[in-house]
Amino acid sequence: MAAAHSGLGTQICEELSCSICLELFTRPKVLPCQHTFCQDCLQDHAGRGGTFQCPNCRRQVRLPPQGVAGLPDNHLVTSLCERLQNQATLSGKTRAQSGNRCSFHPSEEVRLYCKQCNMPVCIECLDEIHSDHRTITLKKASEERKAPVQALIVEGRTILETYCTSLRSLREREKALDETKQETDNSIIRDYEQEVQKVTEKKDHLPFIFLFLEGEKYKGKKEGLQEERDRVLADVNELSAACDRAEQEMEQGGVESLSQEAILTGVVGRYREKAAPTPAQTQPAVFQPPDTPAFSLTTVAWVFLLAALLLYYPSYWAYNATQIEQQSVPKTVPKTVPNTVPNTVPNTVPKTILKTIPKTVPKTITFGGLGPGTGQFYFPSGVAVSDEGEVFVPDWFNKRIQVFTLQGTFVRQFPTVVPGGQMMWPRDVAMDGEGNLWVVGYRSADVALQYNKQGWVLRMFILQETEWYRGVAVDTRRNHILITQTTEKEGKLHGEVVVFGPDGTLVRTVGQQQGMREPRYITVDGEGRILVSDWDNDCVYVYNEDGQFLFKFGGLGSDEGQLNYPRGICTDRAGNIIVADSFNSRVEMFDKTGKFLKHIATDMEEPHAVAMATQGQLVVIDWSENSVHIIHTY
Structure with a gap:
């Protein structure tokens, strides 16, 4: 098993290695021929010239005015390389056993496992809820799950082998396609140099026509292979990471090992149901010159x-x-x-x-649809993206959080359960500095819960009951949780932002004096500024990190810079502000001073929430269409 795992790791590393330096990609840049190389390697290869040949397929590439730095980034390869490096770092560390703390009684260490409730418990949990339940030791519980988890790991590794075989086949087909393209180009030039003189005196131009046509066909096939290869790599990365984590947790024997059977059952089950990709065979393009010079x-x-x-x-x-x-x-x-x-x-x-060639259009992945199934939604209401590129979507009426990759692949889901077993309607979600989730929603009262990425409840505190929609954000520098709040008194709405510590202690209240009416969504930018979308006032309020008012922008309307019931809000790495302008059916970009820059999207039904991935992708939730849009270029 160890040898097989090593072979899989080697295969994945080869797919994510630059063919010039033979190391993992660093700042990968993609050429028009779809081959990827490190930025520094391309800089050394291209020199200062305006054109150079691709090191793999020898195709001529013209550099943009910015040089190599102006070539498009390969965000998928960047993400996969970062994940691979993070997994290597994680596997080299030994995690302390002192982390086996009870999520409901943090001062207590879990010591037993409740067979009836299928969860680890501490002594206080045993006295309060599980006193008449059958319990066993954690060691015995871990031993009972070792065999089924090991079987799932073996099955996962077997499926991975088929995927790696498919990757090798794709690489061989890609190489064969490059060679066939070069042979076809040579054939066009060689055969038509003789025939073209009988058609026109400008013989040097006619091969360009056929090269252009052949190039169009080649690019289509090449892009298809690259897209298929990217999908397979994403699947391999997900399945491999799940198996690696299960092995590590089973070796540690801690509390996390008890959840590995359920997690692996879901992941392996998805890949068991769909066969490993078997790329369709394509016929090599061979140029056939006319048998006689007598054209039709x-x-x-x-x-x-x-x-x-x-x-x-x-x-x-x-x-x-x-x-x-x-x-x-x-x-x-x-x-x-x-x-x-x-x-x-x-x-x-x-x-x-x-x-x-048309103007560049945004490359967007869209998925979803109304329903209770995996990948379907019943009014998705928020979104957050982890540093690893996992997309978390609160599925309001289905009372769950669904998790996807940035390629739109379903990963897992968990119900929004609160202590005591009740279900909560989740409204919004945000990531904290430790990679955990803060979710606000409504149960029998307004609540804020902290989950880990697998859906275990870590903390909960009760909010003032208002029954109005809320948004949540986290100031990771101060570890503060910021929650929007709307109250009604004598028929008038009053909005504000309530700031809490992670234990639910009130820190301060922001925005009481500026006339906010119904704040919906909130974000904290890289400078610590607090940005709030006011749904009823059709504007965005901006405060500094201490809660002092700076300015607001927007106003009711459909012209550039105006808003109509704004909802979701986030910022990009440059500090630009992105707003879901829901009733104008568009997503808008403003600079950090509130000046309108451009429309990002204008063809959505009702954009509801937005979030920015660390790799630069913009994720937009469409409430009315029950869909998720991942915009890779905008």
Whole structure:
């Protein structure tokens, strides 16, 4: 088993290694041909020249004005490399056993395991709730679960082997595709150098036409392979991490080991139900020149058209060629030929020729839908993203938190249970500095709960009962929990932000003097500033880290800079403010002073919550559509 695990680790490291320095990627940059390299390696390879050849496929690459630094970042590879390094760091540490503390009685150490409730308990828990339940020692409970957990680990490793075999197949097919493309290019140039003289005197331009067409087909196939490879890598990373963690916890024998069977059952079960990817075989593209120089009239017509465009509109082709090289995810839309092209253009010209490169559009992953199943929602109401790239979504009416990857893959879920077994309607969620979750919602009263990432309750405190929606944020520098609060007196709404310590102790109240009416969502930026969206006043209030009012921006309307029932709010690494403008059906970006910058998205039904991932992706929750949008480029 150890040897198999080592082989899997080697395989994953090879997939995430730069082919120039042979080390894990550092600041990975992706070329238009979809090959990825370290930024420093590319800088050394490209030098100061405007163009260079890809080290893998030898394709010519034109550098953007910013040089290598201006090439697109490969966020997925960055995330996977960080996870791999974090797992290596975790496996090299020995965690102290003193952490086996009861989540309900932190001063007590758990010593027994309740068979009836399937949970570890301390002496006080035993006296209060579990006195008449059957209990066993933690050691015996761990031994009873060792065999089923080990069986799941073996099954998970077996599934991983099939995934790694698929990865090797994808790499071989990618290499074969590169070689076939090079052979096809050579064939086009070699065979048509003889034939093109009979069609036009400008023989140097015609190979470019066929190279352009062949390049379009090649890029489509290449991108398909890369996307399939990225999906497989994400699955391998998730399954491998689950098995590694189970092995570590079983070796430690602590409280966490008791939950590994349930966690592994869910993870392995998902991959047991879906077979390992078996990439569809693709036929190599082989260029077939005509058997005789006698072309059909249709072929001659569109070849002459293209030659005319090359001769008389060189700027048109130069522009498109430049755009093709610069687009990492090229897409094309039909566009008619400029009106200056002669009217004798035949109707039989292939549509693939009359296309141009469009403006860059956001690359977005969307998933969800109404329902109680995994990956479905019944009014998702908030979102938070961990440093590891896990997306946590409160599923309000389904009374649960669902967890996904930044590629939209379902990972796990847990019910929003409060001590005593009651279920809570979760409204909003935020991450603290230790990677735990703070969730606000409604049970029989307004409550704030702290969960770990697996759904175990760590803390809870009761809030003032208002029955109005609340948002939550965490000031990680001070370890303060900030919660919005709306009260009603004599028909008038009054809004404020209540700041607590992690034990529920009131620290201070913010925003009582500025006329807030119904604050919904809240965030704390990198400077410690507090930003609050006021749903009823159609604006955003900004306070400094001590709660002193700085300014507000927005106002009712649909023009640039105006808002209509704003909800979710977050900031990016540059300090720009992103707001879910729900009734205008759009997501807006402002600078840190509240000046409007741009529309990020304008085609959502009712954007409700937003969160920024550490890798730069923007996650948007659409309340009406019961969906999640992960915007990778905006």
